Amino acid sequence: MTDDVKDANRIDSVELFLAHALTLENEAADGYQEIGDSMAVHNNPEVAGLFLQMCKYGRMHADEVRELATGLDLPHIPPWEYSWEDGESPESASMDKMHYMMQPAQALALAMKAERQAHAFYAGVAASTANPRVRELAQQFAAEESEHVRLLGEWIAKYPPADDNWDYDPDPPAMPE
Amino acid sequence: MTALAQTPALTAAAYKSDYRPVWCPGCGHYSVLSSLTKALAELGLQRENVAVISGIGCSSRIPAYTSVYGFHSVHGRALPVATGLKVARPDLTVVVAGGDGDGYSIGGNHFLHACRRNVDLTYLVMDNQVYGMTKGQASPTTPADWDRSKLTPHGTGVSPFHPLAVALAAGANFIARCYAGDPNGTARVITEAVRHPGFSMVQILSQCVTYQPSQKEWKTTVRKADVTTTRDAVRAARWLMADDGLSTGVLYIGHRPIYRPELQASCSVDDLESGFVV
Numbered sequence: 045m046t047d048d049v050k051d052a053n054r055i056d057s058v059e060l061f062l063a064h065a066l067t068l069e070n071e072a073a074d075g076y077q078e079i080g081d082s083m084a085v086h087n088n089p090e091v092a093g094l095f096l097q098m099c100k101y102g103r104m105h106a107d108e109v110r111e112l113a114t115g116l117d118l119p120h121i122p123p124w125e126y127s128w129e130d131g132e133s134p135e136s137a138s139m140d141k142m143h144y145m146m147q148p149a150q151a152l153a154l155a156m157k158a159e160r161q162a163h164a165f166y167a168g169v170a171a172s173t174a175n176p177r178v179r180e181l182a183q184q185f186a187a188e189e190s191e192h193v194r195l196l197g198e199w200i201a202k203y204p205p206a207d208d209n210w211d212y213d214p215d216p217p218a219m220p221e
Numbered sequence: 222m223t224a225l226a227q228t229p230a231l232t233a234a235a236y237k238s239d240y241r242p243v244w245c246p247g248c249g250h251y252s253v254l255s256s257l258t259k260a261l262a263e264l265g266l267q268r269e270n271v272a273v274i275s276g277i278g279c280s281s282r283i284p285a286y287t288s289v290y291g292f293h294s295v296h297g298r299a300l301p302v303a304t305g306l307k308v309a310r311p312d313l314t315v316v317v318a319g320g321d322g323d324g325y326s327i328g329g330n331h332f333l334h335a336c337r338r339n340v341d342l343t344y345l346v347m348d349n350q351v352y353g354m355t356k357g358q359a360s361p362t363t364p365a366d367w368d369r370s371k372l373t374p375h376g377t378g379v380s381p382f383h384p385l386a387v388a389l390a391a392g393a394n395f396i397a398r399c400y401a402g403d404p405n406g407t408a409r410v411i412t413e414a415v416r417h418p419g420f421s422m423v424q425i426l427s428q429c430v431t432y433q434p435s436q437k438e439w440k441t442t443v444r445k446a447d448v449t450t451t452r453d454a455v456r457a458a459r460w461l462m463a464d465d466g467l468s469t470g471v472l473y474i475g476h477r478p479i480y481r482p483e484l485q486a487s488c489s490v491d492d493l494e495s496g497f498v499v
Binding site for chain 1: 233234241242243244245246247248249251252255259263356402403404405406408409412428430431437440
């Protein structure tokens with residue numbers, strides 16, 4: 045990221061920061077819910093359960109941010125004008141990496157990536173803001189995301205890595221006629 | 222950053238229904254649904270004032286996944302249904318959604334004339350270059366050398382349809398291409414398309430991970446168009462004909478008058494009935 049871009053994306057008000065945090069947590073939860081539902085529809089209940097659990101945590105974090113924003117007038121920001129580095133909310137697990145036969149270790153690895161991106165966002169805000177209260181909040185949120193990364197690491201360790209032929213389906217949907 | 226005086230009344234989530242999509246995990250249509258609901262929230266539209274009309278195909282399931290009015294209509298006939306709705310109820314915001322097979326093949330003629338009529342509609346075509354619902358046959362936008370289907374084992378041998386160039390030639394008033402891998406950018410374009418009067422054509426490159434897995438590469442090959450939006454149809458045509466189909470952005474904004482039929486009754490029911498009296 046260049047200095048110019050960093051400055052353009054700098055977040056210097058508590059309201060603006062919490063607006064970003066609220067959207068980040070909401071979109072993370074919505075994304076996990078969508079993936080969990082999708083896995084449930086495609087008969088992968090174990091992975092569905094993991095994502096729906098992540099969704100539950102995401103909703104709790106969104107509630108915490110909402111609580112912090114009580115009494116503040118958060119700005120309305122069109123989705124495409126948030127200060128996300130690549131245009132999309134950083135904690136959104138990428139749907140294009142999903143597969144209906146994916147295994148828990150793979151699902152958790154994707155969640156881990158999303159949590160790391162969220163940590164990077166908050167750490168970036170903390171490093172660049174000129175507002176001490178925003179810095180304090182961003183550091184707090186970054187620390188929470190670090191904790192999520194640690195917990196996910198422990199979670200991942202409980203699952204074996206995906207099998208070599210994890211996506212082998214004896215009756216696949218991909219059967220062009 | 223725009224701080225609007227009035228926050229939208231509904232969040233994007235409020236425009237989603239409780240039905241869980243049955244699209245394959247990894248399908249681009251999930252992102253399009255997200256973009257559409259974000260756009261509706263941004264437009265601040267009340268749900269009862271919006272209708273999403275579709276044809277048949279994977280992407281045409283989208284009305285069921287929204288909480289606005291919807292009509293999952295007949296294969297290739299989303300545009301005539303939507304046209305009828307819009308001319309009868311011009312107060313509604315009508316969004317038409319479907320895929321490349323539905324819109325350009327069986328619905329191809331309706332596509333031409335919807336562009337030509339310029340009724341105030343927004344047409345979202347989720348283009349994955351394949352018929353996915355029927356298990357992977359070549360569609361009008363499938364590359365000529367695509368040989369993954371048993372129906373076309375040596376490729377289609379036919380040049381792909383060029384939807385945006387055709388839309389421009391037929392008279393569409395707003396022409397854009399988006400990518401499902403850029404949901405917020407797509408939400409912006411949908412918002413602009415709905416706001417622009419007349420027939421707005423939005424092609425959305427939406428990957429089919431099951432039958433066109435190579436479209437995962439779009440993540441690296443799709444890029445922003447290297448031109449600014451033009452109001453000059455000749456310039457837009459030159460650019461479109463030289464484009465490889467992977468550039469995104471609002472490419473053309475026209476200024477043709479929109480079609481609004483006379484809604485005042487020209488005669489009474491009694492007058493009509495009198496003509497049938499024997």
